[in-house]
Structures are given as structure tokens and as C-alpha cells.
Amino acid sequence: MTESQEPVFPFRATGGPRRMTAGPLGEMLTEYAARGLSGTVRVIGDPGGLVHFSQGGVVAVETPGAPGPELLLSRPGQISGSSWALAYAAAAAGGQLTAELVRRKLIGAARLEALLRIALADAMFVLTAGQVDSCEAEVAEPVCLLPLDPPADVSWLLAETSRRLAVLTTLPSQLVPDRDRVTAKARPLDQRARLDDAQRDVLALANGRRTARDLAFALGRGVFAVTGELDRMHAAGLLAIGPRRGAAPVPPLTGPLVTRAETAAAGHRAGTAGQAEAVREISPPRELPRRRAAGRGGAHHAEAAPSGSALLRVLRLGFSNPQPSDGGH
């Protein structure tokens, strides 16, 4: 992508769980698609996530708010842990995991594509149903474990997302997937016998502490599918909804804002857009801090990744460049 095609400047937009469309994020993704982006769009918010593009199509969406395809593939009856490990090791040696899974006949190509598409749509739904603060693009080959091939068309993805958001607004239970906890109601044994396996699984886990999102992770199912299931079970009198989990804390707007002056792209974005607004650098560190033996004395110090958060950088500086004391030792 040439610099003139550099599409993004950060935007700030907020929305609640009752939004009907993907809003500004959808417009931004449409613009990336039109420009044939190959790279990753980092969506900052709650839950936030990453949207991986390849030549204008979406190959994967990652968010902590929805189970990824790896988890969906680990459901009972899908791919066993040992088979997955072997395929993963073989793919790590220089191949694609999707091709390796099919080559080993662990899953059919059409079935895998369907599962990846389902996981991708679910993650996009969760991403847009949450809070979106800003987004920014990194133009590079997308790095994701299980890319969808061929990539999903953005207009299709956004239409499906809008459909899901619209369904969410019309649920009789008004269930909010990442907020409302659900509790199984006591039922007579004969009524429990009429439940199917999926409903029994949900009731076994609906202990008043889990939300639809939590259940989706526990069951290895999509958040939207579980939300629909919970709504139907609520209507059937099997579940009680509530109490609602508190709103997630929003990062304070005070404090130092760090412009992405380190990157030419960010400088270009800020310059062309004339934006006074800066992007708060809240990206997670690319590598987790590690402990390392400091010497014979067995002392340890933390080593943060170079691109870590401000706090980690402070910690790293504090440990690796100790200030001389005034004591004259």
C-alpha cells in the first residue's frame, strides 16, 4: 500500500450494546476494504480486538470477547488435543495450519471454512456490540493462526453484523451478552428429561456468575448463538437473568497521551488529518515480561518487551538502569 493510500486517522466513537449497525467502525472497515488493505486494524475499546485484512478482505477477527476458531475446534467431537498439537508442530515448521489440518484429514476443507467464517462473524459481532474508542491500521502481512481463505467480503460481514445487532435489540429477554449473568431455575426431574444436550450443558453452567460470553467460552460456542439459546431458554422458564455485571471501567482520559510519532505512518495520519487528537498508547506489549536470572546471587529482574506499556517501560528502566544513590557507596 502506498503512503497516499494510508487510510486511517484515529477516531473516537462510543456506543452501547444496543447499537444497530457497526457505525464508524463499519465505515472505517469499508474504507480499508475499498483500498485493498493487507494488514491489521487494531480496534481499541471494550472488548476491542484485531481485524486482519488481506487484499481488502477480512481473514480473521480476534477479540477477547468471543471464542476464536481454535476453541471452537477443540469442542468434543472436533479435533483432539494431541492431533492438534501434531498438526500445529508440522505447520510451525513451515506451513499453514489450515492446510495441515485438512491434509491430515482432521477436518474437511468445507467444514473448516464454515467454522472459520462462523467464528469470524461472531467475533465481529462482539467487537461492534461493545465499545469502540478508536482504531488504527498497521500495514503489514496479517499474522493469524487460522486465516479464512478466501477472505470474507467486508460488505457481507457488516451486513451480517447489522443483522445480529438488530436481533439483539429485539430479544424478549433484552439479554446483554457480556453483562447479564444467568441462573438455572430449579426444574422437576420430568421436565429436565425433556431437555436436549445443548440445553442441559447450559443449565449445568448457568450458576448465576456466568454471562452469555462466559458460557460461550465454556461451551466452545459462539457468543451470538449462546445468547439466542439463553433467550429461548429464558422464554421457556428454564433460566433467570440477572444480576447485571457492572460496566467495564473506561480508561481515564487524563494523563499523558503518546502520539505515535515513532511511526511515519502515524505522523502522516496526524499531519494530513490535522487532528489535535492523539492516540493513547494502550496497546498491549508484544511480548510478556520475563524473569531472568541476574547472577550468582540468584536475584531476578523483570525484562519488559521493547514496545511495552508505559508502566512496563518504567519498570524496565528502573531495574536495568538503577540510579546511583547519594550515599556515596
Place this chain on the structure above:
Amino acid sequence: MSAISESIGRVLRTPGIRAVALVDMGTGMVVGSAGDQTMDLMAAGPGLAEEARLAVRSPGPGVSVDAATVTTMTARSLYLTKILEYSGGEGLLLYADIDLAQTNVALATLQIDRLSPELLAS
């Protein structure tokens, strides 16, 4: 070429079948489609999934639904929804729009039954 398109394309080659789609049973999302696109499959998908869920749950526990098929017939068309797989609330459906004037319904459904087991495996 998409593996899904290739797979459902084989069904579409059956005489008299106007459109085919693969639908996610958990969400009603159309995962892939081929053929005549005049029908709004995105709007129809959730209804098809809901019908299939009812079909799965109506027999009661312990009854196999592996071969469950839901059909709707009009004067000119047969709409067939076949459950390809279902487990723990999740599954995939094959939807086919069959033109009654162009084919023998029995032969078309037989052909779909023959192709179904291989659709997701290939």
C-alpha cells in the same frame, strides 16, 4: 476457489435445483450459497435454522436427528432443508430450492441425500 462453493456447487449441478445454501444452525447465518440469488437468503437463514432446531428438539431425547429434513412445498417449488450435522446446539444445514417443473422430486432429493455426507468432508 472456496471449498464451500465447490462443495455446494456439486449439489447445484443436480437437475432442477435452482439454489443451494449452507446455513449455520446456531445463528442462522448463511455461510455460503450458489445458484439463483433472487431469494434473500440472509433474511431466510434464521427462519431455516429455527425450523431445524425445532425439528431436532421435537422428537425428544435419544432420538437420532442425523437425517432430519424439513420440506416445504408450494405449487412450483420444493424447499428442502437438511441437517448435515448437529451437536450441542451447533450444526450446519443444507438448503435447496427445487423447481418442481424441471425435475422429479424423488430423484432430486435422492441425489441430495447421496451428496450430503461428502459435503463437509471434502
